[in-house]
Amino acid sequence: MTTAELYDRYGKPYEVRVSRVDGKAPEPHAPPYAIYPMTPSLPAHKAFDPEIVISDYGASFVASQTPSPTLYTPALYAPPEGFFADPITPAADIWTLGVNLYEVLGKRSLFDIWARDKYDIIAEMVNTLGVLPARWWDSWANDGESFEPNGERLSDFRRTGTPPFRRLHQRLWDMGRGETPETCQWNIAGGELQALENFLRGMIAFEPIDRLTAEQLMASEYMIKWALPAWERQMRRKEGLKIR
Structure with a gap:
């Protein structure tokens, strides 16, 4: 797609000048202008060479120089250690990437919650993955209110917006890509779904x-x-090569 075709389909970029509070030129520490993100409203299958790019989690730090930084990750994507004041390490990014990956593949959030408060998010973590490590489980304000000691939700628990009890394996089936081996888009016999899990x-x-x-x-x-x-096939397709 040429630049002219891109502008014709989505419109020209909307530029906004970048200014500093002290009135000095923003360069070289910042660009002279910013561009509002493009928000095309069209079905995914009509997008031209769509690619999904995760660009930012909200903050970055040098792990060797910042032993346990403050996370600014949205709560729904934040790792459990962030809720329990445990040290933050590069493994926090791995958790956030995993939660995002499920959402990209499943077209829905991994943690199915109505209100994004700390209790609900932790409860959904337990609902999905089982019992928390003992040091967290013992300090969490659960007190037997909603879960059995083995991490299963109490059958008579009632709370506004309470999601159904579903472990990760079931959530993979609930991605909307077919709920039986015959209709599932994953290669069940070849082991794709298990490998993804x-x-x-x-x-x-x-x-x-x-x-x-x-x-x-x-x-x-x-x-x-x-x-x-799959990525290699996509790259070859973009290069115009015919593959089977």
Whole structure:
């Protein structure tokens, strides 16, 4: 798509000058102007070469220089250690990436909550992944109100907007890509769905030390057998090559 075709389809960029409070020129520390993000309203299947890019989690830091930084990640995507005042490490990004990945693939949030308060989010973590580590479980203000000691939701629990009891495995089936082996878009027989579940579990383990590193994720079965080949096909398609 040429620049002219892009502008014809979505309109020209809307520029806004960047100014400093002290009146000095913003450059070289900032661009001279900013551009409002494009918000096209069209079905995904009509988008031209759509690509999903995760660009920012709201803050960044050098791990070696900031032992336990303050997180500004939206609560729905924040790791559990952020709720319990545990040290923040690079593993926090792995959790956030995993939650985002589920949302991208499933077209819905991993944690199905009505009100985004701390209690509801932690409850949905338990609802999805099971019992919290003991040091968190004992300090959490659950007090047997909504969960059994084994992490299963009490059958008679009632609260506004209470989501159904669903573990991660069921949430993968609920992504809307077919709810039986015959209709599912994942390759069930070939192990794609199980590989994806293992991949996500490696990212959203409660204990930061148990989460996979970026290197381990790239070397995982799901990446090697499913994700990377799909990405390579997409790149080749963009280059105009015919593949089967």
